[in-house]
Amino acid sequence: MNKGNLSSLFSPRTIALIGASGTPGKVGNIVLGYLERSGAQLFLVNPKGGEIGSRRVYPSPEDLPEKLDLAVITVGAEAAVTAAETCAQKGTAFVIIIAGGFGEVGGRGKSLEERLKALPERYGCRILGPNSLGVFFPESGLDTIFVEHGDRALAEGGGIAFITQSGSVGVESLGLASNAGFGMRAFVGTGNKADLNEHDFLDYFGADSGTSCLAFYLESIESGREFLEQAGAIAAKKPVVVLKAGRTAAGGAAVSSHTGRLAGSDNVVDGAFRQYGIQRAYDDEELCDAAKALSMVRPAAGNRVAVITPAGGFGVMCTDYIESPDRRANLTMAHLAPATVTRIRKVSLPFASAANPVDLTAGADDTMFLETLKALLEDDGVDIVICITFFAPPSISKDLPEKMATLIRKAEKPVLIFTQYGPFTAGYLKRFYELGVAGFSAIRRTVRAARFLVERGMILRLKEAKDEK
């Protein structure tokens, strides 16, 4: 059995599509459309045989060649298991099963899932699913996700490996997140985890040089202790964020009816995550925001935050959030050095406030922004900077993102952007993203992203201290 190398799952050269269909709207047709873009050699299977477009259709999986890299199975549960068995016998390396109706419905579904579980050991074939949307891997162009994910907003590549037990949570959340810029290395829907599970993907993406952050949506964790140790070891090198859903008793019950599994006690999960340096998210928005910040921005060396704003009110709200206690990491408003204050006074308007939060007022222009940012980055009392940027004030140019990005990319401290600009908000955030700068559209979300960077810094310093002992 292939234990560690998932390369041909993510970048297969040969793919069988079992359930291929020529009828628009059918899952087997939608997936076919995406697979055709991957550049892999395709083998279609449908009992009707014949042709779809110009491609030959094999009537049965029995007719497939030996040793294919991947089989994507879109037919119903019963037929899917039979097809998977045939593929396994023929030496197919990976099988993705999209259909539900397995362990999560109990009874006959459970015994079907048992049949799948037998295949890896017996034939070495690895199985993703069942009840999985499968895989999306921008680098190779592999995409098995049949639900429309927001005009393929996920399509840009980046450093985040996103592994999700719920396909919908992954696709819908990432579709929205991607809209404002989100760099994805891989999307994996684990589904019922009959075989491949979080352990395999931790291993693979932990070692993958293209991955800068691992993000998990999990409803249950297989072999908890092992997961913690494995994730903890990876967290020493790259950030690992986990959203463990089903944290309340009722949520846990909902997990059970959704996946047929029991969720673990929440308090135990919380303490253990902390101990192992695994960062925790509480909903999909937070998971996506954390992954975005952690994959794009360096960790903070401390918790002292400086804020630049052209709008006093947002400076006040940002200060309130920064100073509010939080179990993730407490932040504090940085005390600026007198020299910094003097520098800011020199470049800003007479009405501006050069204390932290630095309120440049709506009269601010690009230069005031950039010079203030420079001054804050060079202040030893500042660990992280939040820039509140608006593009409505008349003296702020629309090129400010480019100008700021040049500074921010060179900076040795983390910088986060908050912006709002009506219907153009996502567009500006995406532009910042393309410039390598992480931005968010709500004050709360921006400060929360800062907490993740401060927490990440603490985790690394703790690991370092342990290693020195």
Place this chain on the structure above:
Amino acid sequence: MNKGNLSSLFSPRTIALIGASGTPGKVGNIVLGYLERSGAQLFLVNPKGGEIGSRRVYPSPEDLPEKLDLAVITVGAEAAVTAAETCAQKGTAFVIIIAGGFGEVGGRGKSLEERLKALPERYGCRILGPNSLGVFFPESGLDTIFVEHGDRALAEGGGIAFITQSGSVGVESLGLASNAGFGMRAFVGTGNKADLNEHDFLDYFGADSGTSCLAFYLESIESGREFLEQAGAIAAKKPVVVLKAGRTAAGGAAVSSHTGRLAGSDNVVDGAFRQYGIQRAYDDEELCDAAKALSMVRPAAGNRVAVITPAGGFGVMCTDYIESPDRRANLTMAHLAPATVTRIRKVSLPFASAANPVDLTAGADDTMFLETLKALLEDDGVDIVICITFFAPPSISKDLPEKMATLIRKAEKPVLIFTQYGPFTAGYLKRFYELGVAGFSAIRRTVRAARFLVERGMILRLKEAKDEK
């Protein structure tokens, strides 16, 4: 002095623009462009005289007619005060002063503000500002907001009177909120509150039949006790939501440098709000979401929530949020009546879960959604329904919003929508909004909106109980 009737501030028939400019990009030009759309008779003032377009320009406010409804003053602080004094002497009913550089900068600015404060008593002229973006009132088309507010995304009318001490917070937040549908009765930037303040707008919009909800962003409260009693009396009839910024010590200090005022102790504010039935928001996103929900959706008669989802994972996260304790209002997952479960089983797929959260699975179609919603609305154990809707699953039609809206508008229980759909998210939320249905793009925000409706129900029941005594 005009004590209560602000009609000619919001729907003036005659407006003087002092600082009118023909130069594109200048504040006096931008505001002119907006004022021209209002249909009011305009009188332009600029020391240069001459004409702008085909309009005559008066060289001095002295040349203006007597008894105008409104003067909008866009010139700098010093000149603005002189102009305001002239307008007041000429019997102008309302003056809006946009310039900053008054009380918030201390020194000379403070004494300028004092001169403004003398005018209402002496001449009966009411002043909005200084340091105010002014007013936007969709019904009359009056718009004095010189910062671009997201392609005028605010332009649709509705029931929310939004009164904000920070113009930017109002404009930028509403620009974003409006993007997904937000019904605004009025936008008022109070600025430094030299004269008109939250008390005046409480009075006016409290009595205004076009207003269904009052939303305030405040950094300081004038005459706290009076405000509480006044707002409390209004809250007996329509919801009042207040975001009091500067709740931490550092936030309070930031308020002080921003507006030149001291913020009140946060704990006192919190307890007092609760006692008077005023609902509290903690950031601009929350304030906008609360106002949207409270202005569109009826209060909940209890705290038992039912959830419909086509995606198990979101059902789990929603359950976790519902069951998490919250200081606003604790929610609980409703226990469905056996008859309800049977009804749902009949209309849903065999793999669906008919317990709460009702997981219709990605195989759900429109009918399953609608029939389930009907069943939940008719269950006596359900007080409020959250519908998680996606438009990616193949059997969900793009017309589902229309079909759901018909049901939801007739319902005697509150219903909230959560949806995500990549770049189309805001578009779908806006469509729901136009159909009279309140939707949100994050689980956390949707559950929070539910808490505001439950809290509102509690406030009304408490008032009723008090009245019966």
